[in-house]
Amino acid sequence: MNAEARNDSSPALTRRLALLLPAALAACARPAAAQRGLPDFADLAERVLPAVVSIQVTSRETAPDSRGTPFERGRRGQLVQGAGSGFIIEPSGVVVTNGHVVGNATRVTVTTQDGTDYPARVMGVDELTDIALLRITPRGPLSAVSLGVSANMRVGQWVMAAGNPFGLGGSITSGIISARGRDIGQGPFDDFIQTDAPINPGNSGGPLFSMAGEVIGINTAIYSPSGASAGIGFAVPSDLARPVIEALIRGGRVERGWLGVSVADADEQGRGRRGALIMGVERGSPAARAGLRQGDLVTALNGEAVATSRALVRGVAGLPPGETVRLTLTRGGRSQEVAVQIGRRPNDS
The missing domain is CATH 2.30.42.10 (PDZ domain)
Structure with a gap:
C-alpha cells in the first residue's frame, strides 16, 4: 500500500497538487508580509548616524567603576586604552557621553562617522548622573541631534541604539522600551529607561533614539552575567540629562x-x-x-x-x-x- 501511494501519479493527484501549490505559496508569503508592518530603521539610521561618534580614551584607572565593563575600564592602576560612544549635541563640536567613559582620561579622541579623528577636551563631568561633555574643534559645522522628551515615551515603543560596540565603529541595534523608572543602585538619581535593544561594551555614552530621530536616552549600563548584551540595557532619560547638559555647557559643573x-x-x-x-x-x-x-x-x-x-x-x-x-x-x-x-x-x- 505504501509503495502504491508513493508511485501514484494519477491525473487527479496532479490536479490536487496544482490546487494546493498557490495556497502553500501564499502561506509562506504571510510572514514576509507581516514583517512589512515592522519599522524600517534605514532612513532613521541614515539621518542620525552622522551625529554619532566613537570615543577612544587613554587613562590611568585608580579605582574600579561598576558602571562600565572590563572592555571600557581596562585594568586598575594601569595606563589603559578604552572605547566608548557619544553624540554631537551642538554643531560647533559639543559631544555628550558617559562620565565613566572618559574617567581619569589623559587623552581623548573623538572619531566621527566619516573617519575623521579629533582631539577632545573634557568640558565637565557630573558623576551623579554619569554624564560628561567633550569639546572638539571641527573645520566646519557638524551634524548634530537634539534631545527629545523622554516622559512622552511609553513602554513597548520602538527605539534604536547607536554607538561603538567592542570598538567596531558606528553600529545600530533596535528594540523596544522594556520598562521605565528603573533603580539599579547607582545613585540617588537612578531613573533609567530599560531597553532590549542590544547594548554591548563600547556602547556606553551613545544615544538611544526614538523613531522621530530624537535622543530620548543615553546608553549607560547593561545587566549581563557574561558582560555582553543579555537584552537588558539601561539609558539615562533625556529629561534627566537635559538640565545637566545645559549646566555643563554654561559653566562646566552642576549645582544642586x-x-x-x-x-x-x-x-x-x-x-x-x-x-x-x-x-x-x-x-x-x-x-x-x-x-x-x-x-x-x-x-x-x-x-x-x-x-x-x-x-x-x-x-x-x-x-x-x-x-x-x-x-x-x-x-x-x-x-x-x-x-x-x-x-x-x-x-x-
Whole structure:
C-alpha cells in the first residue's frame, strides 16, 4: 500500500497538487508580509548616524567603576586604552557621553562617522548622573541631534541604539522600551529607561533614539552575567540629562539644591502612609536652620506630593541653591508647612 501511494501519479493527484501549490505559496508569503508592518530603521539610521561618534580614551584607572565593563575600564592602576560612544549635541563640536567613559582620561579622541579623528577636551563631568561633555574643534559645522522628551515615551515603543560596540565603529541595534523608572543602585538619581535593544561594551555614552530621530536616552549600563548584551540595557532619560547638559555647557559643573537630611520611605518604616521620613538632620544645614526634626514626615514640596524619599531628594536637587521652598510635613500627627532656603549640595562645590 505504501509503495502504491508513493508511485501514484494519477491525473487527479496532479490536479490536487496544482490546487494546493498557490495556497502553500501564499502561506509562506504571510510572514514576509507581516514583517512589512515592522519599522524600517534605514532612513532613521541614515539621518542620525552622522551625529554619532566613537570615543577612544587613554587613562590611568585608580579605582574600579561598576558602571562600565572590563572592555571600557581596562585594568586598575594601569595606563589603559578604552572605547566608548557619544553624540554631537551642538554643531560647533559639543559631544555628550558617559562620565565613566572618559574617567581619569589623559587623552581623548573623538572619531566621527566619516573617519575623521579629533582631539577632545573634557568640558565637565557630573558623576551623579554619569554624564560628561567633550569639546572638539571641527573645520566646519557638524551634524548634530537634539534631545527629545523622554516622559512622552511609553513602554513597548520602538527605539534604536547607536554607538561603538567592542570598538567596531558606528553600529545600530533596535528594540523596544522594556520598562521605565528603573533603580539599579547607582545613585540617588537612578531613573533609567530599560531597553532590549542590544547594548554591548563600547556602547556606553551613545544615544538611544526614538523613531522621530530624537535622543530620548543615553546608553549607560547593561545587566549581563557574561558582560555582553543579555537584552537588558539601561539609558539615562533625556529629561534627566537635559538640565545637566545645559549646566555643563554654561559653566562646566552642576549645582544642586540641598536640605541636609537623611531620609527613608515612610511606608517602609511602618508609618502606614507615603512620604519621606526624616531620619536625621545635619548640624548647620538648611533643614536645621528651618527647624526640621528627626521623625518629621515630608508629604509635599511646593504643593506637589512627595511619595518617596527618592522623590524628595530629586525634587530638592533640581532646585537652584538659594531658592526658598515650602515643605508640607506631618509632625506629632498634625500637618504644617515650613519654609526652607535651599543650600548648595556640598559635593558639587
